Amino acid sequence: MEKLEALFDHIAARVNVNLKPMGIDVRPLLNNAIPRERHLLYYAFYALTEDHPISFRFTNSNLSGSYFLGKTQVDRSVLYKSDIRGDELKQKGDVVEFNGVKTKLFYDEVIRITNSFLVKTLVHNQSKNPEIPEVFRILNTVAMHYSNIHGTTTEGVYLGPFSTVDLSVMHNCVVGDFAYVQAGDLSRVNIEPGRIWLKAGDLFEFNYVYPEGVVDKYVKLDENGKLTGQFIEYVDDFKEDFVPIYSTAAPETDVIIPESAYVSPYAVIKGHCEIGENALIVQRAHVENSIIGEGANAQENCYIKNSIFEGNNVTAHGGKVIHTRNGKNVFVGFNSFVHGTESCPIIIGQDSIVMPHTIIDAEEPIEIPENSAIWGYVTKQADLATQCVSLDDLAKTTEITLGNATFKGDGMAFVKAFKHRIDHIREENGAYFDGSDKTRGHAQKTQDACFNILQPFQSGPEAGMYPTMTIGD
Amino acid sequence: MEKLEALFDHIAARVNVNLKPMGIDVRPLLNNAIPRERHLLYYAFYALTEDHPISFRFTNSNLSGSYFLGKTQVDRSVLYKSDIRGDELKQKGDVVEFNGVKTKLFYDEVIRITNSFLVKTLVHNQSKNPEIPEVFRILNTVAMHYSNIHGTTTEGVYLGPFSTVDLSVMHNCVVGDFAYVQAGDLSRVNIEPGRIWLKAGDLFEFNYVYPEGVVDKYVKLDENGKLTGQFIEYVDDFKEDFVPIYSTAAPETDVIIPESAYVSPYAVIKGHCEIGENALIVQRAHVENSIIGEGANAQENCYIKNSIFEGNNVTAHGGKVIHTRNGKNVFVGFNSFVHGTESCPIIIGQDSIVMPHTIIDAEEPIEIPENSAIWGYVTKQADLATQCVSLDDLAKTTEITLGNATFKGDGMAFVKAFKHRIDHIREENGAYFDGSDKTRGHAQKTQDACFNILQPFQSGPEAGMYPTMTIGD
CATH class of the missing domain: 2.160.10.10 (Hexapeptide repeat proteins)
Incomplete structure (x- = not known):
């Protein structure tokens, strides 16, 4: 060598x-x-x-x-x-x-x-x-x-x-x-x-x-x-699951994939999974016993287990989501660790944004209200007081300090920029595909x-x- | 398209x-x-x-x-x-x-x-x-x-x-x-x-x-x-056997392969097979219930079934050998069809040469003497009279007509050239490997x-x- x-x-x-x-x-x-x-x-x-x-x-x-x-x-x-x-x-x-x-x-x-x-x-x-x-x-x-x-x-x-x-x-x-x-x-x-x-x-x-x-x-x-x-x-616990698919020219899967959706042959789909229309699961994503709803996507190095995505969700690169119910449009940012357990599940209300690099490591059941931004280190429901804010409130603010977090500037611009970006990701990935060429995204383009x-x-x-x-x- | x-x-x-x-x-x-x-x-x-x-x-x-x-x-x-x-x-x-x-x-x-x-x-x-x-x-x-x-x-x-x-x-x-x-x-x-x-x-x-x-x-x-x-x-009967190995990046086999031998991951090895030292089985060869002896090789598009190769054999590209016992050094030429059956097996004596494009389609048990050349269309033992000659006799001849075959020229040169070439093939393929670098052939070089x-x-x-x-x- x-x-x-x-x-x-x-x-x-x-x-x-x-x-x-x-x-x-x-x-x-x-x-x-x-x-x-x-x-x-x-x-x-x-x-x-x-x-x-x-x-x-x-x-x-x-x-x-x-x-x-x-x-x-x-x-x-x-x-x-x-x-x-x-x-x-x-x-x-x-x-x-x-x-x-x-x-x-x-x-x-x-x-x-x-x-x-x-x-x-x-x-x-x-x-x-x-x-x-x-x-x-x-x-x-x-x-x-x-x-x-x-x-x-x-x-x-x-x-x-x-x-x-x-x-x-x-x-x-x-x-x-x-x-x-x-x-x-x-x-x-x-x-x-x-x-x-x-x-x-x-x-x-x-x-x-x-x-x-x-x-x-x-x-x-x-x-x-x-x-x-x-x-x-x-x-590392899931490393072995990738071995068989990495040694096959054309790995096959048993899961039912709608025609408008795409599951990479280099993703792991394990246990009972359901894949919605226009969904996208890319290479090196690991999905187990989960429902990936219509227009939802799981990006590279995601680990999703025992979770539900109700639709139009984005799980960004490296997001890990376990024992979590995600409402419609919920976004989980890069490398976030949303770690519920069977006895301490997590519920995230629709339209909410889990900021990049958030750790929610549940020591009790946790419920995040809809249309919120959540960040930082959350282990209990009470932690939300300093690490979660309604997006409507955030849009109205110009300066806020909550726990270790500070925000300064145009709150409305921040919320708009974030929502616009998430929407752009969905669009690029084909979540809005309606059969027309204009709405084709990665989920449709990558099929062949x-x-x-x-x-x-x-x-x-x-x-x-x-x-x-x-x-x- | x-x-x-x-x-x-x-x-x-x-x-x-x-x-x-x-x-x-x-x-x-x-x-x-x-x-x-x-x-x-x-x-x-x-x-x-x-x-x-x-x-x-x-x-x-x-x-x-x-x-x-x-x-x-x-x-x-x-x-x-x-x-x-x-x-x-x-x-x-x-x-x-x-x-x-x-x-x-x-x-x-x-x-x-x-x-x-x-x-x-x-x-x-x-x-x-x-x-x-x-x-x-x-x-x-x-x-x-x-x-x-x-x-x-x-x-x-x-x-x-x-x-x-x-x-x-x-x-x-x-x-x-x-x-x-x-x-x-x-x-x-x-x-x-x-x-x-x-x-x-x-x-x-x-x-x-x-x-x-x-x-x-x-x-x-x-x-x-x-x-x-x-x-x-x-x-075409064996087509399906190639499907799994063609869809795998690194196909594996159960057969025991000596360190000095090589079996391509893109060869099919089926049923009970034995592979000798210095043997070589290349890609797209199909071997079933057969013994490939020491220094023997099976080349591209060979189909070998229920047969024994006693050692230092060459089965050239496209050779098909079924229900046949091949003595030491037997050579089966390009695209030959040596087709024995369970009740009509074929035995080929050592040092014999099955000429390229020979068809031996046995309707009764057939035994080819050692040190012979055989060619043409053979279905019965009696056919050997016009389609088989001792290599020693051939070496002494300058002109011979046997059935549809004619030979003219220096018989000794012909036999020598043929034997030299077969020996060269064995050498190139690593049949004579003794652990030294000089004797390495394809069987050893292709291992990695x-x-x-x-x-x-x-x-x-x-x-x-x-x-x-x-x-x-």
């Missing part, structure tokens, strides 16, 4: 140039985060559909377990069970607007990942980068377990495990464990673990920091790259996808590496 | 330019040989090993079910369940000798297939082409079901079903159903169905033509491309191969087509 070792060395050297001055040495993390032999085990795969122009270029990389859909270039990177999507890539001639200024794309947009290490990381590309709108960059970036890079170009960025960078542009930043950032352009910023930070210029800003000791209980990465905590323990499967070299100096390849024109 | 239709049109036009003057119109054959939907069903795959430099380029092609190992370019071709290998490709700087003249390769040799239609065809590349030793060409060629292109570059050639062109160079030739040709450079030659023709310059020549009506019984292709006859019926699987577009105008891709440097 000499070439793979050399690749790790190369990435560590490139990333440390930027990040050592920020206080992070990625070398021990890269050396220990995943046992090297595991890089031989998984297959990378990419989808062919008639809706997405195929164009990939992989060079001197390890791609194990990755999933690609659309224009991607990967150069000297390790992508370990990552999902790199390209279904919202802009095309040549598209006009984009950044901060009120418009510009036209000279070329089709491409995702470019160079000298990066992404472990079980989702990269989703609704790019907000005015620097080069043709290129969605993930340059010299180390992203640890189950972090999400979502619409954010990153250069010299470290993402801790279960962290998310969302709709931003980031240069030389360190994002702590389980932190969430959606804050526009950031440079040389160090974001503490467990901070949830949403900022839209001068319009509004939301801030929350988990109480001391809480993040450690759920996510803890030691200096040697060993990850512990309840999140990884929970997720077929998957090509790539395995790395299994022996010799090249073991763990993939050959250089160019697919598409 | 508009693009696939256009591709068929394009191939038909290109091939007919050369072949219509030869009396063949390939258009109706291309239109009907395989139902179009079948082109969506199969996965192409290629192997990664540390012993074979990976380099593929596929352009505007349908590759379904193909297998590639080594440098290949395919341009606007339909390869339907073909096997294209590249394990004996020459490399840059290698010195090759043709007819006593030596030349050095400027570049690594590459297999190039352009505007061709190959259906369930094996292409194996020990090239004998002095024109451009760097390029193994299959240009404007139509090869029907289970024909073999083996070490033969072809330009404008039609190969009927179950025919074989071997160690030759062919321009604008028509090779009839079940004909076998190994005859050096051929141009504008029309080879009748069921002719077995081996010629080595002025050194020797062997000729056999099947009696009228026999070939039709086994292989019959009507003008619309519909194939009937006992061969295809026999093979991993397979990358390609699926065509499933819908829209591109359905059945594969994206253009370049793999390797």
Whole structure:
């Protein structure tokens, strides 16, 4: 595995140039985060559909377990069970607007990942980068377990495990464990673990920091790259379920899937599940004994168990929802952990928003009123007093402090932006499909996808590496 | 499937330019040989090993079910369940000798297939082409079901079903159903169905033509491309066995495989089988209730059932061996049909050679003496009188006519050349492996191969087509 070792060395050297001055040495993390032999085990795969122009270029990389859909270039990177999507890539001639200024794309947009290490990381590309709108960059970036890079170009960025960078542009930043950032352009910023930070210029800003000791209980990465905590323990319990589907060219399922819905062959559907019209369950989602209602979707790395989604729900990347009844339109944000039990179930009223990176770890039955926003660390009903607010009230406010959370700015704009985004997600995913071409979304477009499967070299100096390849024109 | 239709049109036009003057119109054959939907069903795959430099380029092609190992370019071709290998490709700087003249390769040799239609065809590349030793060409060629292109570059050639062109160079030739040709450079030659023709310059020549009506019984292709006859019926019976292994990324087997042997994950091993040391069973071989002895090999499209191979046997591409005991070193040539039954078993004595395209369809128990050559159409023991000769006798002869067969030339040279070639096949396949690097053959080299699987577009105008891709440097 000499070439793979050399690749790790190369990435560590490139990333440390930027990040050592920020206080992070990625070398021990890269050396220990995943046992090297595991890089031989998984297959990378990419989808062919008639809706997405195929164009990939992989060079001197390890791609194990990755999933690609659309224009991607990967150069000297390790992508370990990552999902790199390209279904919202802009095309040549598209006009984009950044901060009120418009510009036209000279070329089709491409995702470019160079000298990066992404472990079980989702990269989703609704790019907000005015620097080069043709290129969605993930340059010299180390992203640890189950972090999400979502619409954010990153250069010299470290993402801790279960962290998310969302709709931003980031240069030389360190994002702590389980932190969430959606804050526009950031440079040389160090974001503490467990901070949830949403900022839209001068319009509004939301801030929350988990109480001391809480993040450690759920996510803890030691200096040697060993990850512990309840999140990884929970997720690891289901690891075996993915083995059979990852070793089959065309996995099949017994569940009844309506014609307008899509369940990826690389999702796990276990026990008794029901899938509604226009629903979407994507690769690496794990759904067990649950009802996924009409127009609902379960995104990458979701773990859904013993739960009901009444319809038009969104469970964003990495959301975990257990023993929970979700009313219509309920949104569960990135990497949230909505953890009910049989004796302590959770009910979330319709139209409510579970903010990204929320932990609801029920020690008693919990009911969240409809049309609410909920965030932070909730274990009892009483916790809602400081960690839940009616969206109508929030829309009327300009400043509020509740527990560890502060909000400043235009409450109405915040609520509108959030609702608009959730609606956009539903639309993109095909929740509103009515048989017309205009309303087709991922659930309908991806139905005819077929998957090509790539395995790395299994022996010799090249073991763990993939050959250089160019697919598409 | 508009693009696939256009591709068929394009191939038909290109091939007919050369072949219509030869009396063949390939258009109706291309239109009907395989139902179009079948082109969506199969996965192409290629192997990664540390012993074979990976380099593929596929352009505007349908590759379904193909297998590639080594440098290949395919341009606007339909390869339907073909096997294209590249394990004996020459490399840059290698010195090759043709007819006593030596030349050095400027570049690594590459297999190039352009505007061709190959259906369930094996292409194996020990090239004998002095024109451009760097390029193994299959240009404007139509090869029907289970024909073999083996070490033969072809330009404008039609190969009927179950025919074989071997160690030759062919321009604008028509090779009839079940004909076998190994005859050096051929141009504008029309080879009748069921002719077995081996010629080595002025050194020797062997000729056999099947009696009228026999070939039709086994292989019959009507003008619309519909194939009937006992061969295809026999093979079709086992079709279903391949379905599960073709839909799995890493099929597993229960059979015990010695460390020095190799059984391809894309071979079918059924019932009780035993696999000896240094044995090799390659992809698309079908082995059932049989013993494959030490150093024996079963090549692509072999069907072996209720048979014993005592050791160091070779069953060449497409050989079918049923209810037969094969002594040590027995060789069964291309597409031979050695068909014993429980009550009419066949015994082949050691060191014997079943010539390519031999049909032994036993109506009573048949025993072939050791160290014999056997050919033609044998159903009873008495048939051996005109279709079997001792290799020692053959070595002493310069001219012989036996039944429909004639031999002229240096008998000793013929026997030596044949035995040398069989020995070379064993060597290449690793039958003589003793733990040293020098003796490693395919059986050992291919052990660490991993397979990358390609699926065509499933819908829209591109359905059945594969994206253009370049793999390797």
